[in-house]
Amino acid sequence: MIRFDQVTKRYASGHEALHELSLELGAGEMAFITGHSGAGKSTLLKLIALIERPTRGHVTVNGQNIGAMRQRSVPQHRRGIGMVFQDHRLLMDRSVFDNVALPLVIAGLAREEIGKRVRAALDKVGLLDRDRAAPITLSTGEQQRVGIARAIVAKPAVLIADEPTGNLDPQLSAEIMQLFAEFQQVGTTVVVASHDLPLVKRMGKRVIVLDHGRLLDDFRPGAL
Numbered sequence: 001m002i003r004f005d006q007v008t009k010r011y012a013s014g015h016e017a018l019h020e021l022s023l024e025l026g027a028g029e030m031a032f033i034t035g036h037s038g039a040g041k042s043t044l045l046k047l048i049a050l051i052e053r054p055t056r057g058h059v060t061v062n063g064q065n066i067g068a069m070r071q072r073s074v075p076q077h078r079r080g081i082g083m084v085f086q087d088h089r090l091l092m093d094r095s096v097f098d099n100v101a102l103p104l105v106i107a108g109l110a111r112e113e114i115g116k117r118v119r120a121a122l123d124k125v126g127l128l129d130r131d132r133a134a135p136i137t138l139s140t141g142e143q144q145r146v147g148i149a150r151a152i153v154a155k156p157a158v159l160i161a162d163e164p165t166g167n168l169d170p171q172l173s174a175e176i177m178q179l180f181a182e183f184q185q186v187g188t189t190v191v192v193a194s195h196d197l198p199l200v201k202r203m204g205k206r207v208i209v210l211d212h213g214r215l216l217d218d219f220r221p222g223a224l
């Protein structure tokens, strides 16, 4: 599903964020990307979403070498990928419903279909009763759940998350990680970058450790 072949990413500054990285994730697999600050975790996710392109090597998603993809095909590629960020990036002047609906509105879906899908997404994250609320009135954990609902509303084959629990306490962090595991259980390929190694290990999923842009370790801890 996702494959990195000898991928090097050097930014315009000259900094090499990833160095000859090779790894493969199967369809429906869930993996955590961990490592020190600056190890290259975000860069890896950005290459999957084609927010950045590799300097050398190949990134393949769904059999397609995306590094060579034309710019006009990028929006279509992104529609197949749900993205969750640490700072959730919600529109504070829109309701929860409108925030989650946004990707479907952009995709041009009919209103009735949008309503159905948004309610299904909010139900999955346990926020069905908050659809009319303004995001500002929600707790940080709830806001993050709205961000997750927005990421999965278009039923992407791949879900990527960059430090999705960075602002949350340990209990909420564990709940959010569990939510990601539930999306994997229904067939989504899930990649989560997190520096929280103890939490990541408790999840019992594949753990990929980066160190200065190189693969340091790749293991699956026994679930507790």
Ligand SMILES: Nc1ncnc2c1ncn2[C@@H]1O[C@H](COP(=O)(O)OP(=O)(O)OP(=O)(O)O)[C@@H](O)[C@H]1O
Pocket (backbone or CB within 6 Å): 011, 012, 013, 015, 016, 017, 035, 036, 037, 038, 039, 040, 041, 042, 043, 044, 195
């Ligand atoms: N746009 C950019 N231009 C230049 N250098 C960059 C850019 N983005 C990231 N870097 C550098 O590349 C390295 C890897 O960054 P990246 O954000 O991928 O690491 P990270 O593991 O996600 O770190 P953190 O845990 O701090 O978010 C860092 O040294 C960073 O400063």
